[in-house]
Amino acid sequence: MKIRCLVVDDERLALEVMESYIERAPFLQLAKLCSTPLEALDFLSRNTVDVIFLDIEMPGLTGLQLLQTLKAPPAVILTTAYPQFAVDAFELNAVDYLLKPIPFPRFLTAVQKVQSLVSAKAAVSPALENRTNASAGPMFIKSGTKTVRIDFTDILFIEARKDHVLIITKQHKIATQLSMATLLEKLPAEQFLRVHRSFIVSITKIETIERGRILIEKTEIPIGEFYRDGVNERIRFQ
Known part of the structure; x- marks a missing residue:
């Protein structure tokens, strides 16, 4: 599957460079070159893309x-000649930040991050479909020599350790040898969300989200880079 790219830059030479770079990468497909943010907004109102290569300094907007106006933006790679915008890129969850003039190897490093994100989303989608049929009732988990009943409403989060998985409730920490993928299939999709390769959280137990971390019952849980967009999309609709 090719990754659809939108390039937004008011400099003709910059557009031509990005166009040539995209053509050289066999897994990328150019969807549109836009010389103004308004042209990009119009295109995005009628089309979807996987990544936007977005210049920061442009007249008018x-x-x-532009990024702040998008309700559900795709992956974004910011491009600029000004290094002082790096903090803004971090705060807006940009996948990467490219300083002009952009070397082709550095461009490839950035798009490989997007490729990983797109692959992760594609892998998550079938799992979410399977989970929509999960029961609203309890699940029974093998923990050591015991089989333990766990009510979904009691679960705060689930954490993968080196050689086992912990299901955390307010009262208990239940260890199991089940994999995160197996547990995810047992949990109702509307209540639980994987936010890191080592963490699944109960959405209703989230207290705050700040700077890439979720707080649940005084526990800080990191949001993995590959899961960040999925978290943003789910939380928006809560």
């Missing part, structure tokens, strides 16, 4: 302002 900056790249950062």
Whole structure:
């Protein structure tokens, strides 16, 4: 599957460079070159893309302002000649930040991050479909020599350790040898969300989300880079 790319930059030479780079990468497909943010907004209102290569400094509407107007933006790679915008890129959850002039190897490093994100989303989608039929009732988990009943509403989060998985409730920590993938299939999709390769959280137990971390019952849970977009999309609709 090719990754659809939108390039937004007011400099003709910058557009031509990005176009040539995309053509050289066999897993990328150019969807559109836009010379203004408004042209990009119009295109996005009628089309979907996997990644936007977005220049920051543009007249009228900056790249950062354009990004803030998008309700559910795709992956974004910011491009600029000004290194001082790196903090803004971090706060807006950009996948990467490319300084002009952009070397082709550095471009490839950035798009490989997007490729990993797209692959992760594709792998998550079938799992979510399977989980929509999960029972609203309890599940029974093998823990050592015991079989333990766990009510979904009691679960705060689930954490993968080196050689076992912990199901955390307010009262208990239940260890099991089941994999995270197996547990995810047992949990109702509307209540639980994988936010890191080592963490599944109960959405209703989330207290705050700040700077890539979720707080549940005084426990800080990291949001993995590959799961960040999925978390943002789910939380928006809560």
